[in-house]
Amino acid sequence: MLHIAIVEDEEVYARILEDYIHRYESETFSRFKVSHYSDGKQIAENYSGGFDIILMDIQMEKMDGMTAAEKIRKRDPEVLIIFITNRTDYAVRGYEVDALDYVVKPVEYYSFSQKLDRAVNRRNKNRDYHIMIHADGGMYKLAASQILFVESERHNLHFYTEKGEFVSRMNLSEAEELLKGSGFYRCGKGYIINLDKIDSFSDGICRIGRYNVPVSRSKKKEFMNVLADHMSSTLV
Amino acid sequence: MELSNDIPRLYTGIAEWLGCLTVLLNCRRRVDTGLFIAISTAAVVLQCGLLVLTAGVDAGILWVCIMGIAFLQMVIFLYLCADISPQGVLYGAGAAFLHAEFAASLEWQLHAWGLRFYPNDNFFPSVLLVVVYAAVFSFFSFMSRRHITENFLKSLTWKEVISISLLIIFTFAFSNLSFFLAGSPFSGRVTEDIFAMRTLADGLGTAVFWGFEISISELLTQKELYSIRHVLSSQYEQFRYYQESEEMLHMMQHDLKHQIEGLRGETNEQKKEEWLDMIENELDKWWLPQRTGNSVFDTILSAKLRRARQLDVRITCVADGALLNCLHVADICTIFGNALDNALESVVMIPDPEKRLIHVSVSAQKNFIFINISNTLGTPLIESENILLTTKRDKKNHGYGIKGIKYVVGKYGGHVSYKADEGWFRLNILIPMKQINT
Numbered sequence: 001m002l003h004i005a006i007v008e009d010e011e012v013y014a015r016i017l018e019d020y021i022h023r024y025e026s027e028t029f030s031r032f033k034v035s036h037y038s039d040g041k042q043i044a045e046n047y048s049g050g051f052d053i054i055l056m057d058i059q060m061e062k063m064d065g066m067t068a069a070e071k072i073r074k075r076d077p078e079v080l081i082i083f084i085t086n087r088t089d090y091a092v093r094g095y096e097v098d099a100l101d102y103v104v105k106p107v108e109y110y111s112f113s114q115k116l117d118r119a120v121n122r123r124n125k126n127r128d129y130h131i132m133i134h135a136d137g138g139m140y141k142l143a144a145s146q147i148l149f150v151e152s153e154r155h156n157l158h159f160y161t162e163k164g165e166f167v168s169r170m171n172l173s174e175a176e177e178l179l180k181g182s183g184f185y186r187c188g189k190g191y192i193i194n195l196d197k198i199d200s201f202s203d204g205i206c207r208i209g210r211y212n213v214p215v216s217r218s219k220k221k222e223f224m225n226v227l228a229d230h231m232s233s234t235l236v
Numbered sequence: 237m238e239l240s241n242d243i244p245r246l247y248t249g250i251a252e253w254l255g256c257l258t259v260l261l262n263c264r265r266r267v268d269t270g271l272f273i274a275i276s277t278a279a280v281v282l283q284c285g286l287l288v289l290t291a292g293v294d295a296g297i298l299w300v301c302i303m304g305i306a307f308l309q310m311v312i313f314l315y316l317c318a319d320i321s322p323q324g325v326l327y328g329a330g331a332a333f334l335h336a337e338f339a340a341s342l343e344w345q346l347h348a349w350g351l352r353f354y355p356n357d358n359f360f361p362s363v364l365l366v367v368v369y370a371a372v373f374s375f376f377s378f379m380s381r382r383h384i385t386e387n388f389l390k391s392l393t394w395k396e397v398i399s400i401s402l403l404i405i406f407t408f409a410f411s412n413l414s415f416f417l418a419g420s421p422f423s424g425r426v427t428e429d430i431f432a433m434r435t436l437a438d439g440l441g442t443a444v445f446w447g448f449e450i451s452i453s454e455l456l457t458q459k460e461l462y463s464i465r466h467v468l469s470s471q472y473e474q475f476r477y478y479q480e481s482e483e484m485l486h487m488m489q490h491d492l493k494h495q496i497e498g499l500r501g502e503t504n505e506q507k508k509e510e511w512l513d514m515i516e517n518e519l520d521k522w523w524l525p526q527r528t529g530n531s532v533f534d535t536i537l538s539a540k541l542r543r544a545r546q547l548d549v550r551i552t553c554v555a556d557g558a559l560l561n562c563l564h565v566a567d568i569c570t571i572f573g574n575a576l577d578n579a580l581e582s583v584v585m586i587p588d589p590e591k592r593l594i595h596v597s598v599s600a601q602k603n604f605i606f607i608n609i610s611n612t613l614g615t616p617l618i619e620s621e622n623i624l625l626t627t628k629r630d631k632k633n634h635g636y637g638i639k640g641i642k643y644v645v646g647k648y649g650g651h652v653s654y655k656a657d658e659g660w661f662r663l664n665i666l667i668p669m670k671q672i673n674t
Contacts, residue, residue, distance in 0.1 A: 200603035224651035228664035
């Protein structure tokens with residue numbers, strides 16, 4: 001169950017938001033745990049984490065939402081922050097605290113539900129996915145998010161991960177099937193790459209950390225498309 | 237004129253059918269593959285059937301009529317299968333007819349010549365037929381691939397189609413002159429002469445036809461380029477206008493600040509508060525987002541926000557404008573001006589104002605600048621040849637918006653993609669940062 005925090009100093013608005021969340025719950029058959037805070041200071045001081053989504057008012061008496069968000073972001077890089085504001089000019093700079101989005105007061109249900117939907121989807125996607133592979137005579141559990149890329153060499157696959165390299169006797173299509181739907185792309189004959197890990201791309205070469213992975217010429221356009229779509233689904 | 241060994245009518249039929257196929261392979265079909273194969277099979281049977289059954293008819297009015305019917309059959313074949321305009325169908329059928337004449341004539345000339353060396357070979361005629369037709373039609377297909385595009389066939393005017401038709405009729409008439417008028421100055425007497433003359437006439441006609449085709453196609457490209465440039469420059473002009481009005485707003489803001497100063501002198505507390513609130517609200521309405529870190533982006537965004545307010549559209553934006561500092565001013569105008577215009581035009585179609593949402597984000601992802609402009613969808617989209625078509629009235633200049641964006645993003649080695657999902661249209665732009673620095 002996802003945990004949502006509402007940080008809002010005006011009782012009326014806090015109630016509207018909560019009503020909207022309940023309406024969203026009944027429309028999507030989902031359940032959330034909702035906590036209330038009446039000021040930025042209250043949530044940011046002694047911040048213990050545990051939230052999935054924070055709905056943060058920007059204008060508040062003791063500590064404004066931006067400052068609170070900055071403090072929270074330092075301790076929790078994962079939590080999704082959506083600002084609630086009546087002055088859009090503050091919120092445009094939401095990228096500074098890596099905010100997902102904002103909603104403008106008076107909040108309308110439709111746009112609120114769309115944004116919440118996006119946040120919920122993104123949060124659920126973040127749940128880590130693991131695969132099991134045979135390597136060095138034993139079974140290994142690899143987190144998909146730690147795999148940088150997979151390279152095939154004769155009958156073996158090399159899994160390059162943040163923790164090192166694993167060699168497993170399997171073919172690329174099997175690996176592709178295992179990693180399907182978790183942000184991987186087969187960019188040529190011998191490689192599958194993790195779209196999250198790509199540092200840069202130029203002249204048909206993807207750079208992932210210190211590695212260079214070639215993208216086959218015929219897949220270049222498709223690759224850019226997939227990468228853009230992937231970013232759009234994880235960021236926006 | 238009697239010619240006992242003229243081109244077998246079956247060969248002509250096959251050539252005409254192949255000519256139609258070359259055209260069809262280069263444009264979008266309106267039927268699925270199964271139906272296409274069925275229609276094509278029927279077409280080849282009809283085409284060859286007509287010509288073979290009328291093989292006994294001598295050159296004359298009746299013969300011309302039969303040729304006319306054969307041509308009509310080709311028109312119908314193209315019309316049934318290809319998703320193009322009537323002009324396009326006529327043009328395509330004409331091209332197919334001319335190419336078929338040339339192919340058949342060339343093949344037969346080689347045949348007549350080759351018989352000297354292989355007089356009694358049973359395989360020679362069929363091998364030659366396959367080889368010559370394969371070579372000639374592959375070449376035609378290759379030649380027309382660059383020009384006969386959907387866009388080309390759609391943009392043909394009647395004037396162009398008529399002049400092309402005249403060219404084809406003239407070529408056809410000239411190449412067959414020897415068969416009608418035995419004694420004319422342009423007629424050959426020896427059989428092989430006649431064949432050579434016909435191939436030559438058809439060849440020349442085809443060459444002129446291609447010249448014509450290439451010049452039309454270049455004209456279209458220029459027209460398109462002109463339209464893209466027009467869109468680009470108009471976005472820039474708009475930006476200049478916004479910049480000026482922005483300055484005016486700043487002055488207004490400044491003026492209001494002075495008013496607030498003056499108001500501090502007001503003695504009636506309640507009156508003073510009311511007045512101040514009013515002024516503050518007024519200022520908020522003319523919100524100036526001077527804070528994203530890129531003044532060009534700010535200007536465009538605030539102008540579009542004002543437009544959005546008029547249209548009752550909700551725009552939200554999370555943007556690190558500083559990332560855009562490495563792009564040229566005019567390019568920023570093109571990207572955001574066009575994308576936001578398109579988004580605004582799309583969402584106003586949605587009857588419920590609460591559902592008219594636009595979201596803009598500009599962020600750094602590793603070494604990429606990622607720009608996303610999304611809007612809620614009211615109506616489904618149609619996409620054709622990578623140009624988005626809208627229901628907008630100004631069809632002529634529309635779609636160039638997105639082309640302009642592609643053109644500009646391409647300059648930075650970036651990529652533009654778009655898709656519709658879950659009720660949103662998402663335009664994604666990915667620009668590698670490294671390439672900008674170098």
